[in-house]
Each structure stands twice: as C-alpha cells, then as structure tokens.
Amino acid sequence: MNMPNERLKWLMLFAAVALIACGSQTLAANPPDADQKGPVFLKEPTNRIDFSNSTGAEIECKASGNPMPEIIWIRSDGTAVGDVPGLRQISSDGKLVFPPFRAEDYRQEVHAQVYACLARNQFGSIISRDVHVRAVVAQYYDTDVNKAYVIRGNAAVLKCEIPSFVADFVSVVSWHTDQNEDFLPGSEYDGKYLVLPSGELHIREVGPEDGYKSYQCRTKHRLTGETRLSATKGRLVITEPVGFKAPSFPSVASTFTIQSPKNIKLALTCEAQSYPVPIFRWYKFIEGTTRKQAVVLNDRVKQVSGTLIIKDAVVEDSGKYLCVVNNSVGGESVETVLTVTAPLSAKIDPPTQTVDFGRPAVFTCQYTGNPIKTVSWMKDGKAIGHSESVLRIESVKKEDKGMYQCFVRNDQESAEASAELKLGGRFDVPNSAREQIDWFSAAQNTKI
Numbered sequence: 001m002n003m004p005n006e007r008l009k010w011l012m013l014f015a016a017v018a019l020i021a022c023g024s025q026t027l028a029a030n031p032p033d034a035d036q037k038g039p040v041f042l043k044e045p046t047n048r049i050d051f052s053n054s055t056g057a058e059i060e061c062k063a064s065g066n067p068m069p070e071i072i073w074i075r076s077d078g079t080a081v082g083d084v085p086g087l088r089q090i091s092s093d094g095k096l097v098f099p100p101f102r103a104e105d106y107r108q109e110v111h112a113q114v115y116a117c118l119a120r121n122q123f124g125s126i127i128s129r130d131v132h133v134r135a136v137v138a139q140y141y142d143t144d145v146n147k148a149y150v151i152r153g154n155a156a157v158l159k160c161e162i163p164s165f166v167a168d169f170v171s172v173v174s175w176h177t178d179q180n181e182d183f184l185p186g187s188e189y190d191g192k193y194l195v196l197p198s199g200e201l202h203i204r205e206v207g208p209e210d211g212y213k214s215y216q217c218r219t220k221h222r223l224t225g226e227t228r229l230s231a232t233k234g235r236l237v238i239t240e241p242v243g244f245k246a247p248s249f250p251s252v253a254s255t256f257t258i259q260s261p262k263n264i265k266l267a268l269t270c271e272a273q274s275y276p277v278p279i280f281r282w283y284k285f286i287e288g289t290t291r292k293q294a295v296v297l298n299d300r301v302k303q304v305s306g307t308l309i310i311k312d313a314v315v316e317d318s319g320k321y322l323c324v325v326n327n328s329v330g331g332e333s334v335e336t337v338l339t340v341t342a343p344l345s346a347k348i349d350p351p352t353q354t355v356d357f358g359r360p361a362v363f364t365c366q367y368t369g370n371p372i373k374t375v376s377w378m379k380d381g382k383a384i385g386h387s388e389s390v391l392r393i394e395s396v397k398k399e400d401k402g403m404y405q406c407f408v409r410n411d412q413e414s415a416e417a418s419a420e421l422k423l424g425g426r427f428d429v430p431n432s433a434r435e436q437i438d439w440f441s442a443a444q445n446t447k448i
Contacts, residue, residue, distance in 0.1 A: 037352070038123035038403045038420045039069035045096075045117060045131045047413040050169070052223045053111075053137045056100040058091075061117035061128060069119040076114040076130065078381075084110055103137045111135035118381060124403030125381040129414045136223055141166050143219050145234030149250075150206045151241055154273040155305035158201040158234050160217035172199030173227065174218045181213075189302050189309065196267040196307065203236070204305050211238040241275035246330030248272060255335040262313050262342045262370075270306035270323035270334060278327040280306040285320040292322055313340045315370045344369035344415035346408050356424035361393040363419050365406030378405045398423065 043062040051057035063069045071094035073081040081096070083089045087110050089097045096115065112135070117128040141163045150156040160172045175183040175195055185195045194202040199217070203210060214233035220226070249272050260266045270280055282303060283292040295301060295308065302309045306325065310317055321336045346367040355361045365375065367389070377386040380402045393400055405418045 036066045039063045039065040039119035039121055039126050040418060044128050047129055048132045050134045050223060053101050053103060053135055057098045059096040061094055063119035065121050067121050069121045072118045074116050074118050106137050126403050126405055126418045127381050129416050136169060142231040143217060144232045145215055145217055145230050147235055147237050149237045151273045151275055152206060152238050153277045154206060156203045156206050156236055157269060157271055158215055160199055160230060169223050170219045170221050172217050173220045175201045176216050177213045179213055189304050194304055197265040198267055202307055206236060206238055208238060210236050244329045245275045247274040247278045247325040247327060247332040249334060257337045259339045259341060260313060262315060262340050264313060265311045266313050268308040268321055268336045272306060272325040272332055274327045276327045278325045281324045282308050283322045287319060315340050315342050339371060342370040344408050344413055346406050346415045346417040348406055348417045348419035352420040354422040354424050355396045358395050361396050361421055363391045363404055365389045367408045371410050372408050373410045376407045
C-alpha cells in the first residue's frame with residue numbers, strides 16, 4: 001500500500017538527477033569564465049637594470065587579463081614594495097620609478113635590490129623574472145697600464161687595469177702610444193698590434209724598437225658615457241735571451257674560466273714565453289671524456305701567436321680548451337674553461353587549458369638558453385616544489401584552477417612563462433545522490 005509513495009520518491013529523485021545532468025551540460029557548453037582569463041605579461045622587465053644616480057630609471061611592467069590585472073612590485077622575498085620619498089615610488093601606471101638622487105642619499109636596500117613585478121586578478125597571479133636593480137654613484141677612478149716583461153721575439157700582452165668597483169661598467173675602447181699611434185678594436189689579425197675583445201693590447205714578435213714606446217689605454221663608462229685616458233703609461237721591458245729557456249707562464253694558475261655572451265668576439269689567451277720562440281697548439285676536449293681534438297682554424301676561429309680568437313661565439317663553443325706550448329727545450333700547457341651564455345627563455349604548452357573535474361592536466365615547460373641551472377614551478381605566485389620540465393596533475397580539483405608558471409634560472413638571469421588552468425563544467429553526480437539512487441534502485445528491484 002506504500003507503492004505510490006515509493007514511486008513518487010523514485011520519480012522525484014530521477015528528476016533531480018536529470019536536472020543536475022542538464023545543468024552540467026549547460027556549464028560545459030558555457031563555462032562561467034569563458035570570456036575571462038588570468039593575467040599575462042605584455043611588457044616584462046629585463047633581468048638587469050643599471051643606472052647612474054644622475055639619470056635615475058623607470059621600470060615598466062604591463063599585463064593583460066579580464067578583468068584587468070593589478071600590478072604590484074615585490075622584493076625577492078615576496079614582500080610588497082612601497083614608496084621611499086625621493087628615492088623610489090610606484091607611478092599611477094604601475095612603473096617602478098627611481099628618481100635621480102645625490103650620492104649621499106644612496107641606500108643599498110633601495111638601489112641594490114632584486115625586485116619582481118606581480119600581476120593579479122580574481123583568476124590568479126603571476127610573477128615576473130628577477131629584476132636586479134643597481135644604481136651607480138658617480139665616483140672618480142683611474143685606470144693604469146703597468147710594465148710587461150717579454151723575451152725578444154715573443155708576443156706581449158699589455159693590460160688596462162680597471163678598478164673593481166667600476167669594472168662592470170667600464171671597457172677599453174682604444175690604445176695609444178707616445179708616437180701618435182692609435183689602435184682600435186677591429187677584425188684585422190695580420191698586423192703587429194691587435195686590441196683583443198677583452199681589452200688587452202696584443203703585440204706580436206716584440207723587437208727592441210717596441211721598448212722605446214709608452215702605451216696608454218682609453219676607457220668608456222657605459223652609463224655616464226665618460227671616456228678617460230689611463231693615468232699611467234705602460235712600457236715593455238724586453239730581455240735578450242741568454243741561453244735556451246723552456247716555455248713558462250706568468251701566472252701559476254693551470255686553469256682559467258671565461259664566461260661570455262654568444263654572438264660576440266672573445267679571446268682565449270696563452271701567455272707563455274720561451275727561447276727559442278715556442279709553437280702554440282690549441283685543443284678542445286670532447287665533452288664528457290678526457291680525449292681532445294685540435295681546434296680547427298677558419299674564418300670564424302683565428303689564432304694570433306698563442307691567442308685563440310673566436311668570432312660570433314655560439315653555445316657549442318663552450319667547453320674545456322687546452323693550449324699546448326712547445327719548443328726545443330720543453331713544453332707546458334694551460335687549460336681554459338669557456339662558457340658561452342645564451343639568453344634564457346621559456347614557454348608553457350599549452351598556454352591555457354580547460355579540464356573537467358577529476359581529469360588529468362599536463363603542462364610542459366619548453367626552455368632555451370645556456371647555462372640552465374634550475375627549473376621550478378609556481379602556482380599563483382607560490383612555489384609548489386616541482387623541478388621537472390613536465391607538470392602533471394592526475395586529478396583536477398577546484399583548488400587546482402589558476403595561473404601556473406615555469407621559471408628557469410642561472411647565476412646571471414632568469415626567465416619565466418605562464419599558463420592558465422580553467423575548470424570545465426562537467427562534474428560527477430555527488431556520491432550522496434548515487435547512494436540514494438542505488439538504495440532506491442535496490443529497494444525497487446526488491447519490491448518487483
């Protein structure tokens with residue numbers, strides 16, 4: 001006699017489940033945030049911002065999204081950056097501004113700091129690459145050229161000594177003698193004088209006449225544009241050989257390390273001297289082995305005396321090189337480890353994906369550059385402790401939606417890419433409803 005009530009309950013439950021299913025299909029066809037999206041950088045700051053206290057600097061950061069993201073500047077520890085009157089301010093359009101300042105107003109926590117730009121809206125947050133800000137206060141400095149000792153007939157290398165506190169900003173642009181000779185960096189390698197890419201003056205086959213000259217270097221400050229002639233004049237002290245001498249190096253170091261950006265010209269020096277004048281041979285070790293092969297000289301790779309010059313350096317030029325020096329008396333060698341750096345870049349595939357509840361999601365970080373030391377992931381500006389190039393979420397939950405970022409870093413720079421994970425409209429019927437269906441179904445079958 002309770003059959004009508006049981007049937008009524010069953011029909012009501014069936015209608016509720018149908019309503020849920022219909023709603024889920026509607027959500028799947030029209031996700032609630034289909035035309036809305038998390039933030040994406042339109043203009044991201046560079047890794048390094050160097051500026052003079054006399055000029056100041058403005059650092060721009062722009063992002064798109066719907067709704068339009070808010071721009072916040074933070075320190076490397078994640079704390080927000082505020083205004084410091086006269087020294088640092090956030091403009092109304094989101095720029096980080098460092099006005100010109102007096103030398104006595106320099107503050108390390110403001111002017112020598114790692115910053116980042118954070119963009120956020122209701123769908124997530126993203127953080128820019130690290131921005132190393134460095135303000136340089138104009139300071140007086142001198143450069144010097146010291147004596148260089150050389151055995152007649154050997155090559156000499158004169159160095160322009162630049163103080164360490166300005167070495168990152170000052171470079172050699174020319175060399176001059178007291179006999180009105182000027183030597184500029186160039187591509188000719190057959191002459192007696194050569195300005196190396198690193199700024200030294202290379203003089204081949206030194207003779208007595210070279211000892212009567214004095215040499216000065218001229219430098220330029222890349223931030224202020226100021227040029228300066230060295231305060232001292234260097235000379236070559238030339239000695240006549242007395243008997244035979246095996247090759248030897250002026251430095252006791254047996255291995256040197258050079259790091260240089262790609263697409264520029266670089267020099268690997270081998271400053272051994274001997275009598276008779278030695279023969280220089282360059283080799284490169286095959287990566288991961290102790291075997292070496294002779295460096296092939298061509299239009300891009302030249303050898304001038306003991307110096308190896310590589311034009312338009314590429315990442316593949318990186319590795320360990322060996323300079324072997326021999327004459328009839330003996331031999332010596334020196335190793336140089338070269339790292340040719342390439343700008344870091346990253347992207348995530350896919351840049352956006354919509355995934356239903358309980359389904360897997362996969363993001364792949366594709367990156368280039370050299371060297372790459374670390375890979376890390378963040379979600380909405382928080383580290384998630386993942387260091388592989390592929391990020392996989394086995395079963396997507398509501399809290400997984402948001403903005404994901406892949407960061408690649410080395411000691412000099414970083415790069416990032418972002419992607420958005422959205423939730424699809426399809427979802428499973430709640431367990432409680434299933435349990436009710438199962439219960440009523442079992443009860444109905446029992447009665448039938």
